[in-house]
Amino acid sequence: MKEELTTDQQIRRKTIKAFVGFGLASLVPIGVWKWINSRPELNNTLAPLRKTLEFNERLTGKLLADSHLAPTFPLSQAQKKVRVNGSEGLLSPIEKDYKVKIESGDNIFEISLDELKALPKQEIVFEFKCIEGWSQVQHWAGVRFVDVMNHYKIGQKDADNLYKYVGMETPDDKYYVGIDMPSAVHPQTILAYEMNGKPLIDKKHGSPLRLIIPVKYGYKSLKRIGVIKFSDTRPKDYWALFGYDYFAGL
Numbered sequence: 216m217k218e219e220l221t222t223d224q225q226i227r228r229k230t231i232k233a234f235v236g237f238g239l240a241s242l243v244p245i246g247v248w249k250w251i252n253s254r255p256e257l258n259n260t261l262a263p264l265r266k267t268l269e270f271n272e273r274l275t276g277k278l279l280a281d282s283h284l285a286p287t288f289p290l291s292q293a294q295k296k297v298r299v300n301g302s303e304g305l306l307s308p309i310e311k312d313y314k315v316k317i318e319s320g321d322n323i324f325e326i327s328l329d330e331l332k333a334l335p336k337q338e339i340v341f342e343f344k345c346i347e348g349w350s351q352v353q354h355w356a357g358v359r360f361v362d363v364m365n366h367y368k369i370g371q372k373d374a375d376n377l378y379k380y381v382g383m384e385t386p387d388d389k390y391y392v393g394i395d396m397p398s399a400v401h402p403q404t405i406l407a408y409e410m411n412g413k414p415l416i417d418k419k420h421g422s423p424l425r426l427i428i429p430v431k432y433g434y435k436s437l438k439r440i441g442v443i444k445f446s447d448t449r450p451k452d453y454w455a456l457f458g459y460d461y462f463a464g465l
């Protein structure tokens with residue numbers, strides 16, 4: 216016999232369904248699903264490599280589905296005059312032949328800015344929040360960090376696991392941050408090379424490449440990335456050494 220539901224129960228079930236549907240849809244924008252599901256280049260990859268990549272994607276897919284998105288804003292709301300804060304690690308001159316050093320296990324190499332710019336560009340307008348008490352809607356663009364990981368096959372400890380953390384340092388190692396992996400592969404986490412639609416040329420804002428990580432307070436958004444290293448132990452973190460929260464989540 217079919218179970219009889221009271222009107223109240225029916226409404227509750229519908230509401231739960233609608234809520235779950237809406238919740239999921241709002242968590243992962245369509246672009247992310249497309250990104251997870253398309254990836255045509257994988258079809259040409261050698262079988263064993265493809266397996267780890269598929270694993271990697273299932274994993275990052277799961278992490279993405281579990282993650283929340285920072286609110287975004289219309290472009291018109293982005294501040295033209297972007298506030299500056301913090302200059303640790305920005306005082307030495309920028310090398311002419313700027314490259315980011317990567318350390319992922321035994322895989323140690325460098326990536327140029329042009330190589331990063333060749334990957335898909337991601338824009339974001341979000342509210343940048345400094346723990347010192349100011350915030351500002353800002354417009355940044357660059358490459359998703361997770362895209363860099365997948366493209367260069369870095370950050371994978373073995374066939375089944377990603378490293379637990381990513382450490383980033385300025386070229387002179389005077390400012391440094393540690394980022395937990397779920398936040399590093401978050402779809403809004405980008406290595407930014409544009410601010411307000413123009414190349415990031417301002418040294419004070421981290422030219423030529425900086426981290427933008429909207430799910431965390433500003434002190435994690437390291438300016439002028441020199442080194443990116445993966446590890447299972449917590450990388451050193453400038454402000455955590457002064458007692459600020461290591462995760463700095465919003």
Ligand SMILES: Nc1nc2c(c(=O)[nH]1)N[C@H]1C(S)=C(S)[C@@H](COP(=O)(O)O)O[C@H]1N2
Nearest residue numbers: 298299300301302303345390433434436438
């Ligand atoms: N290299 C470096 N990155 C840094 C800092 C710094 O002192 N040096 N300060 C952090 C802090 S506390 C904030 S709030 C943001 C400010 O970024 P902005 O100057 O582009 O506003 O950069 C972060 N990244």
Ligand SMILES: [Mo]
Nearest residue numbers: 345346433434
């Ligand atoms: Mo800050």
